[in-house]
Each structure stands twice: as structure tokens, then as C-alpha cells.
Amino acid sequence: MIIRLGYVAISLVLNITASKTITYTNYNKIGKEAGYKKLDILIRENFAKLKEILKYNYKNHIHFYRLSHNLIPLATHHNVDFDYLKPYQQLWQEIGNLSKQYDIRLDTHPDQFCVLNSPRQEVVQNSIVMLEFHQQIFHAMQIDGKAVLHVGGCFNNKEKAIKTFIRNFKKLDQKIQNIIILENDDKVFGVKDVLYICETLNIPMVLDYHHYKCHNDGEDLKEYLPRILATWSHENLRPKMHFSSPKSKKEFRSHSDYIDPLAFIDFLELLRPFNTDIDIMLECKAKDYALFTLIAYLKYKTNYHFLDETTFKV
DNA sequence: CGTGGTCAAGCGGTA
DNA sequence: TACCGCTTGACCACG
Numbered sequence: 001m002i003i004r005l006g007y008v009a010i011s012l013v014l015n016i017t018a019s020k021t022i023t024y025t026n027y028n029k030i031g032k033e034a035g036y037k038k039l040d041i042l043i044r045e046n047f048a049k050l051k052e053i054l055k056y057n058y059k060n061h062i063h064f065y066r067l068s069h070n071l072i073p074l075a076t077h078h079n080v081d082f083d084y085l086k087p088y089q090q091l092w093q094e095i096g097n098l099s100k101q102y103d104i105r106l107d108t109h110p111d112q113f114c115v116l117n118s119p120r121q122e123v124v125q126n127s128i129v130m131l132e133f134h135q136q137i138f139h140a141m142q143i144d145g146k147a148v149l150h151v152g153g154c155f156n157n158k159e160k161a162i163k164t165f166i167r168n169f170k171k172l173d174q175k176i177q178n179i180i181i182l183e184n185d186d187k188v189f190g191v192k193d194v195l196y197i198c199e200t201l202n203i204p205m206v207l208d209y210h211h212y213k214c215h216n217d218g219e220d221l222k223e224y225l226p227r228i229l230a231t232w233s234h235e236n237l238r239p240k241m242h243f244s245s246p247k248s249k250k251e252f253r254s255h256s257d258y259i260d261p262l263a264f265i266d267f268l269e270l271l272r273p274f275n276t277d278i279d280i281m282l283e284c285k286a287k288d289y290a291l292f293t294l295i296a297y298l299k300y301k302t303n304y305h306f307l308d309e310t311t312f313k314v
Numbered sequence: 315c316g317t318g319g320t321c322a323a324g325c326g327g328t329a
Numbered sequence: 330t331a332c333c334g335c336t337t338g339a340c341c342a343c344g
Contacts (some may be wrong), residue, residue, distance in 0.1 A: 023320085023321045024320085024322050024323095025321055026321080027324090045322090074322085076322095076323095077322060077324095078322085079322085080322095084322080111323085111324095112323085112325070113322080113323040113324055114323095114324090115323095115324055115325070118324075118325090123323080123324070126322095126323070126324095133327090150325095152324085152325080153324070153325050153326075154325085154326075157324090160318070175319060187325085187326055187327070188325090188326070253327090282319090
């Protein structure tokens with residue numbers, strides 16, 4: 001099986017981000033004209049930084065990267081009526097072209113305020129607007145991108161919360177449904193729950209190993225992995241998984257700066273029998289530093305065959 | 315110049 | 330009950 005590694009949003013090596021933003025309060029304070037102008041400047045800066053990051057990823061053979069939704073500040077704010085597509089069509093296109101030319105898979109992650117199964121209608125409506133945003137930018141880039149979503153809240157009744165998610169998902173535009181993939185979380189919806197939803201809706205599941213460690217119902221991953229992998233069978237993309245290490249025993253849920261290499265190797269051994277190519281996103285505070293540190297260890301301590309700097313055969 | 319509080323938004327968990 | 334983490338940064342008032 002061939003494993004590719006990715007990291008999230010910020011390159012610490014380059015020390016740049018493509019997610020400079022403006023608060024709504026500040027945007028409001030400076031007036032509409034100045035607000036638009038500020039947004040336009042920020043967006044163009046963010047695009048420029050993103051191009052630098054993609055170029056850097058390419059040079060370092062990183063084929064997998066999560067875009068920050070902050071690329072477009074206030075994109076989904078209900079009081080900010082700003083077209084983030086048309087004026088930037090050229091730029092979206094350029095990012096999409098770089099993604100293809102450099103062979104870098106791009107995914108996104110709606111933030112914690114995107115709760116599709118909320119009992120509050122306004123929260124659901126906001127969530128749909130956010131998901132629309134993700135769909136539209138993938139469309140503008142003309143790439144087959146996916147947005148990794150959590151199921152949402154529990155609201156004291158998990159069964160009901162799952163039903164609400166399924167019902168609300170089915171009401172979404174088909175275009176939006178097509179970009180959503182679901183991840184197990186660290187508190188409420190475990191592997192079993194998310195797999196059930198994914199199989200019901202016929203959408204891919206992202207296994208988050210750290211979340212599984214934080215919250216599970218005693219599921220044996222060996223049993224569940226074939227079904228998790230099968231949720232990807234109708235996609236052109238490789239199955240995606242998340243891996244991170246706990247900060248400490250006490251703060252287990254928090255992400256550590258770096259990956260524990262032995263735990264990572266154990267995880268790969270768990271995956272080995274299924275012999276499937278997988279993209280693994282590393283979620284660490286130290287971002288790309290953590291990725292390179294892990295790779296250095298793997299090169300030193302294992303006999304994995306490296307096809308390029310970050311791609312290897314197990 | 316550095317630090318802490320605030321900013322659009324939701325949840326569940328912890329002290 | 331009030332704050333924390335998830336995501337992740339800007340900018341102000343204050344010392």
C-alpha cells in the first residue's frame with residue numbers, strides 16, 4: 001500500500017499563512033467601501049500566499065494539503081454581501097490548475113459552527129451557507145475536492161441527532177452532498193455511528209484515529225476498516241484518514257506538536273492487511289515540521305520504500 | 315513593545 | 330456556572 005502524508009493550512013517552515021482575516025466588528029467600523037477594499041486586499045494577499053505554499057508543497061513532494069476556509073474572510077457572514085467568486089475567478093482557476101499540475105490533493109474543513117443537525121433552524125441555515133461556500137470554491141477551482149465534516153451535536157439524544165443529520169443531509173442540493181465526507185469526532189459520534197451514517201447516505205468516511213482513541217464504543221478497528229474503506233469505493237479519490245498524537249495523558253484530546261512515530265507505525269501495521277493506498281492527514285501544532293520529523297524517523301527506523309520525499313510503500 | 319481581552323457563529327466537557 | 334478546545338487571527342487598550 002502506498003501512503004501519502006499531508007498537513008493542515010499553515011506552513012511553519014515558510015512561516016506564512018493564507019488565512020489573514022478581518023473581524024466583522026472591524027469590517028463594520030471602517031465603513032462599507034473601506035470594508036470591501038480591505039477584504040479585497042486580504043483575499044488577494046491570501047491567494048498569493050496560497051500559491052507560495054502550493055509551490056513549496058510541490059518542491060517538497062507533499063501531495064496532500066488542507067485549505068483554510070479563512071482564505072476568504074467573512075465569506076459566509078450574513079451581513080457581508082461580497083462576491084468571493086466572480087472577481088477572483090482567474091485566481092481560483094490558477095489554484096485549481098496548480099493543484100492538478102503539482103498533483104496536490106486539496107481538501108477543506110468547515111469549522112465548528114457548521115452544525116447540520118442542530119435543532120435550531122438558523123444554525124442549520126448558516127451551516128448550509130457554509131457548505132455552499134465550500135462547494136462553490138471547489139467548483140471555481142474545478143477540482144474534485146471534499147469538505148470533511150463532523151456530524152454535529154448530540155442534543156441529549158444521539159439516535160435522534162443522527163436521524164436529524166440524515167434528514168437534513170438529504171435535503172441538501174446534490175452538488176453539496178457530493179463534496180461532504182464525514183469524520184468521527186472525539187466526544188459524541190464514534191466510528192460505529194459515523195460509519196452507519198456514511199453507509200446510509202452512501203458517502204465516504206474519514207477515520208480519525210486520534211478521535212477514535214479519545215472516544216469509542218469498544219469498536220475493533222480491524223472489523224470496521226473494510227467497511228470504512230468500502231465507503232470510498234465509488235470515488236476517484238484515495239481513502240483519507242486523520243492521524244495525530246495526544247498532547248499528554250492529562251490533556252489527551254488536545255493535539256501534540258509532533259507525531260508519536262511508534263504510534264504511527266502501529267497504525268500503519270493495522271492498515272497493512274487491507275493493502276489500500278491511503279492519504280493520511282497529520283494534525284499537529286508543528287504542521288509541516290511535524291511531517292518532516294516523522295518522515296526522518298520512518299526513513300531511519302523502517303524499511304518502508306520511499307517513492308519520493310513524502311510518499312512511501314508499506 | 316508585550317500582553318490580555320474582544321471579536322459572528324455551536325457544541326460538549328471539565329473545573 | 331464559567332471557561333476550554335475545536336479553528337485560527339486581528340487589533341485594540343493597557344502597562
